[in-house]
Amino acid sequence: EIVLTQSPATLSLSPGERATLSCRASQSVSSSLAWYQQKPGQAPRLLIYDASNRASGIPARFSGSGSGTDFTLTISSLEPEDFAVYYCQQRGNWPITFGQGTRLEIK
């Protein structure tokens, strides 16, 4: 089973700042990685797929990069609605696995 390790566990930033979230896989997943955003009481929402492609309707301030074992989700300028929990997920190998999440909170 591929383990996804997300860092940091919590990130405290202010609106307008740049956020950089990391996801590291225990073995290569090529580019088969997605990022999801989850707000309290809501289901997760797909943000990025195949490491760097924005899903439909996702603002351009969200971008993804990486391949192999190291991936990054960047939010270029934080909006108030971006404060949430972010999960990475790999589909490169069975079973599908998720990271433990990064909580992005307002500083």
Place this chain on the structure above:
Amino acid sequence: QITLKESGPTLVKPTQTLTLTCTFSGFSLSTSEVGVGWIRQPPGKALEWLALIYWDDDKRYSPLKSRLTVTKDTSKNQVVLTMTNMDPVDTATYYCIHRNKLRYFDYWGQGTLVTVSS
């Protein structure tokens, strides 16, 4: 517009079997490369993938597979998940999800909280 909705018991006793139904609309599970699956999330914890069933009836399970069964009824637009021998650690919100042709989860149900307690 794709929608999915989970239904089933909100409370089950330890050792019982959980049966959840996902009723969906806006797509057909007979369309090539489409899948419907289940993901759960214990309160305050991370997401855990459980199972997937594909348009061709292929099925994939997490390491919990000895306890899981997923079936589909294409005519009713429903997918059913059964999980045997429920334990309090299985208390979680269970989500039904749509897997698209790119093999990612692009639509999610609202989730249903299942509590396991005697």
